[in-house]
Amino acid sequence: MISDAALHPRAILVGIGRAGSGLVITAVLVYVYAVRIAVGDGNPFDYFGYFTNQTSLLTSLILIATGTLAVLDRPVPASLTFVRGIATAYLLVVAVIYNLLVPGTGTAPPWVSAILHIIFPLLVALDWLLVGDRPRLPWRRLWMLLPYPVLWLTTVLIRAVTDGWVPYGFLLPERGIASLIVHIVGLLAAIIAAGALVWTASRSRGVFYVRAAERPPHRA
Numbered sequence: 201m202i203s204d205a206a207l208h209p210r211a212i213l214v215g216i217g218r219a220g221s222g223l224v225i226t227a228v229l230v231y232v233y234a235v236r237i238a239v240g241d242g243n244p245f246d247y248f249g250y251f252t253n254q255t256s257l258l259t260s261l262i263l264i265a266t267g268t269l270a271v272l273d274r275p276v277p278a279s280l281t282f283v284r285g286i287a288t289a290y291l292l293v294v295a296v297i298y299n300l301l302v303p304g305t306g307t308a309p310p311w312v313s314a315i316l317h318i319i320f321p322l323l324v325a326l327d328w329l330l331v332g333d334r335p336r337l338p339w340r341r342l343w344m345l346l347p348y349p350v351l352w353l354t355t356v357l358i359r360a361v362t363d364g365w366v367p368y369g370f371l372l373p374e375r376g377i378a379s380l381i382v383h384i385v386g387l388l389a390a391i392i393a394a395g396a397l398v399w400t401a402s403r404s405r406g407v408f409y410v411r412a413a414e415r416p417p418h419r420a
Contacts, residue, residue: 210408211270211271211273211333212270212271212273214267214270214327214331214333214408215266215267215268215269215270215271215272216267216271217267217327218263218264218266218267218270218327219263219264219266219267219268219271220267221260221263221320221323221324222259222260222261222262222263222264222267223260223264225256225257225259225260225263225315225316225320226257226260226261226264228312228315228316229253229256229257229260232247232308232309232312233247245359246365246367249355249356249359249365249367250367250368251290251294251349251352251367251368252294252298252316252317253316254352255287255290255291255294256291256294256316256320258287258290259284259287259288259290259291259320259324262280262283262284262287263284263324265280266280266281266284270333276333278335281333281334281335282337282341284328284334285328285334285337285395285398285399285402286344286345286348286395286398287324288324288325288328288398289345289391289394289395289397289398290345290348290349290391290394291320291321291324291325292321292325292394292397292398293387293390293391293394294316294317294321295317295318295321295322296390296394297387297390298313298317299317299318301370328398328401328402329401329404329406330406330407330408331406331408332404332405332406332407332408333406334402335402336402336403337398337399337402339399342392342395342396342399345391345392345395346388346391346392349387349388349391350388353371353384353387356371357371357373357380360372360373361373370383371383371384
């Protein structure tokens with residue numbers, strides 16, 4: 201049994217890594233938005249309408265919070281770790297869809313795309329897989345992956361028919377209802393599949409163990 205005294209330095213290192221990566225990604229998002237404002241393209245509903253930007257910002261804030269708690273040697277609430285698991289699944293989908301289906305179609309500088317679509321999702325996934333400080337996520341809550349993307353899709357489609365703006369070409373209404381249904385169902389299925397991987401990984405101890413998050417009683 202590893203003592204809390206032995207785990208504390210590890211928790212600090214993990215916390216610094218999480219909080220630091222969250223701050224870096226937040227800074228990248230703010231920088232790119234500032235550049236857009238400078239060239240007269242600062243509509244926040246457009247910039248943060250991208251699923252990549254939304255989920256990257258969300259994950260960054262979660263990492264800053266969990267990392268700070270770890271550095272302060274305070275337990276991370278299980279609810280916050282649960283949200284981190286959801287965010288991890290979202291970033292997996294962001295990475296797969298961008299790199300396999302729509303590579304190079306973004307308007308951001310190449311280095312920004314590499315950070316948001318490759319480096320950051322990879323780091324977040326490795327953190328979840330290798331650092332064993334998360335409770336087992338209950339399968340009965342896997343459905344909670346869906347409300348956020350469904351809300352995002354609904355907002356995007358409303359904008360598509362009102363002001364004509366969509367973040368990704370596969371959501372253009374003029375492609376036809378059949379195409380929209382296929383892509384929407386495919387996206388939601390990919391999110392559930394990514395979530396299943398994250399849920400499964402939560403059942404492993406990992407290779408770098410630190411003190412686990414607070415975990416309320418639940419059935420897997």
